[in-house]
Amino acid sequence: DAKTTQPTSMDCAEGRAANLPCNHSTISGNEYVYWYRQIHSQGPQYIIHGLKNNETNEMASLIITEDRKSSTLILPHATLRDTAVYYCIVSPKAAGNKLTFGGGTRVLVKP
Amino acid sequence: GAGVSQSPSNKVTEKGKDVELRCDPISGHTALYWYRQSLGQGLEFLIYFQGNSAPDKSGLPSDRFSAERTGGSVSTLTIQRTQQEDSAVYLCASSYNTGGYEQYFGPGTRLTVT
Numbered sequence: 285d286a287k288t289t290q291p292t293s294m295d296c297a298e299g300r301a302a303n304l305p306c307n308h309s310t311i312s313g314n315e316y317v318y319w320y321r322q323i324h325s326q327g328p329q330y331i332i333h334g335l336k337n338n339e340t341n342e343m344a345s346l347i348i349t350e351d352r353k354s355s356t357l358i359l360p361h362a363t364l365r366d367t368a369v370y371y372c373i374v375s376p377k378a379a380g381n382k383l384t385f386g387g388g389t390r391v392l393v394k395p
Numbered sequence: 396g397a398g399v400s401q402s403p404s405n406k407v408t409e410k411g412k413d414v415e416l417r418c419d420p421i422s423g424h425t426a427l428y429w430y431r432q433s434l435g436q437g438l439e440f441l442i443y444f445q446g447n448s449a450p451d452k453s454g455l456p457s458d459r460f461s462a463e464r465t466g467g468s469v470s471t472l473t474i475q476r477t478q479q480e481d482s483a484v485y486l487c488a489s490s491y492n493t494g495g496y497e498q499y500f501g502p503g504t505r506l507t508v509t
Contacts, residue, residue, distance in 0.1 A: 318497070326503075327486050327488070327500030327501050327502050327503050328438070328498075330497040330498065330499065333495055333497065377495060377496050378496060379426055379445060379492045380426065380443050380445060380450060380451055381496055382428065382443055382451065383428075383430075383438070383498060384440070385430075385438040386437060387437060388437075
């Protein structure tokens, strides 16, 4: 599986956009970029995924570079409830796609 | 609708005892996964079920660990002769086998081996 590199931690201000980068320079053509987050003492929560086009849903936007070697998760208006560890994962979109979690980015949203 | 549920939420056991952890996936989800998260460690994959079959058991750390799934629904993870290093949060996830294949996680079972 391709590996990802994320900043260990970042702070952002409540109400502002949070931009979370991820490098995945060895991503394969059939691998998607998935983002999950884990709020303290809870199970991980799916956020969004994409292949090469930018994607948006009610939680976030995902921007993938044209060469697909990096991506950015955007939380448009961060709230205190968005404080969590965010994981960027590359995986085929297929049954049995076991997720390989790295260290993730610990995001602290401050008032 | 109801999400993935796991029981018990917490389990304390003595070293050498057997434990069973239960997972109820989202109704209609044919794929089921077990992961564990040790203190200070990341999440690691244990086993994947497609229906009642387990095509991928590559993450089970030893033969003391086993899992089964019945009726394409409930799954049980069993750890025999527990050791202190088995202490972790055991997480279950399920997914549809169509669409984005995103996985929906339960709240986990925190296992403490004393």
